[in-house]
Amino acid sequence: MQKSIIFSIFALLIGLIACDQNTPEPPEEVGDLVQYPYEPKSYTIKKPDHYPAVPVPADNPMTYDGVQLGRRLFYDPMLSGNNTMSCASCHLPSKNFTDGKQFSTGIDGIQGKRSSMSLMNIAYIVPDNPADTFLLFWDGRTKSLESQALLPVEDPIEMHHQWINVVEDFKNHPDYPVLFRKAFGITDRSQITKELAAKAIAQFERILIGSGTSVYDRYINGEISLLQDEALDGKLMFFDEGNPFGLPDAECFHCHGTGTLSGRGFFNNGLDPFDLIVDKGRENVTGNPNDRGKFRATTLMNIELSAPYMHDGRFSNLNQVVDHYLFDAHPTPYANPNLNLLINKRQIYTSYHRTALVEFLKTLTDTAFINNPDIQSPF
């Protein structure tokens, strides 16, 4: 009897010890920020029901304080060399997170060679598989929002600063150390890094999701039953569904997807004759000559508010954009076959088709998104 009791206690102890090895006591926190609570609250990204789930990387979970820190960093000019320019300088909410200019200008007055991209629905631009690792920017030269956020700060034609100095400024700032503590649980201001800053900015950028209240969103959700005639015709052409109604296919959705109409591939859309392409785009990233002149297809949600258009901002309005595809695109050897098909049958298109497509594109306007108080400057 006594032996049984001893054996049971012994076995129980071993069991407990075996488990205990996997759950060591957390070390006592030391540092100048431990007095501030670290109570991470998960942040649920708001999205319309018909949008896909928003991808979030496992190593940067969304938290309320992470998003708030990212929002502040996004709008804070202290990330630039002369305290005049923030991420938002080129990505204004009122312009659907572009800057409305053909080329953006950095703190030294130097103009870049590409137009600012919209950040709307940018969270959806993620790799489909391990081989597809480089997707962000016009040419897809970075892998993730976290790695993208690091680049403009040190780019001499953009914010022209140095992260080492930015991080030092964070450490000496009256607010930021505590905000980093709340967002990431650091215990001492010395633990602030550029990578944490980039993670916070990425968290903020992941909440830049359309509201789902555009005319098109409400139409596909069944909240309104009809689009106006021209817009409906444009929609049918956009999605290649107009044949029964005598409308030609415009082949748009192949590159611009469905739902959020977020493109994720890279395409040469025939802006210039192949031999005259100056900005090689994707080729500079992959080294593959077949990628010459390829750039990422952007989301078309809020496209009306995202002018000017194309990687070099060459088109100032949607009529010009649609005219390019229907009437003016140059055939290129490595274009998507959908584009060459479009070029091959361009004689069937009329000005009505252009008008219809433009009217459809206007149904994608989502003013609730750009006016969302959660994504405005906190300053």
Place this chain on the structure above:
Amino acid sequence: MRYIKFLFSLSALFFFAACDKHHEDGETTELTITFKALYNGQPLEKNKLYDYSTYKVEFSQFNTYLSDIKLLQGTAETLVSEIEWVNFTPDFATDNKAVDVTIKATVPAGDYTGIKMGYGVKPSLNAKRPSDFAAGHPLNKEVEFWPGWKSYIFNKIEGQGDSDNDGTPDIFMLFHCGSDKVYREYSFEQEIHVHDATSSLTVEFDLKNLFYTSNTWWDLTASGNQATSNLATDVRVAQILMDNFDEATTVK
């Protein structure tokens, strides 16, 4: 006494359960399946000119969904994967070679007699939409769903050809198969030995065999033969291609 026995049993169970986490389950092992894209028995390359009938074609995109990949043991079936999106032509590539796509699955060790695959998205999953799936799921992809069909695009085979060999493309191949009517399942007999984590299997899709059957080329110059129809009701081309996937597939 009964209480002590119970406590002893509970303790022993707890002890073994705690320690068991560190042991491999001896009855299952890892299987690697590699999918390859070919043309005429050679690895597919994007934008490479291939002989096709009396002219040349080139391919720019090839991807496909596969459903219910199962290992066969006589009439018994072991599920390897419910759904995979196999993309041989990813956006990031430093050259034009189609990539091999590898999946790994844990399956019961044993000797299998074949493999069965569903080509496309099986009807129960095809009834859903991208927004029904979590980020990262193969069916979360908006660009692989066509609202007009209310269907996923089961596969995309795109390219162009030059029927008069004048150097200017005049054939634009845009084969996007979709809708439940064209979903196909094919089984392949093959001895598959799965005994340890080095166990592997290769599945090859040869695009030539999609377009060249019974010694006859699919006529890309004929009207309506260069693309699948936009109409969900017109699955003529899609059915032919999906039927040909059987012959285009080799399991090694």
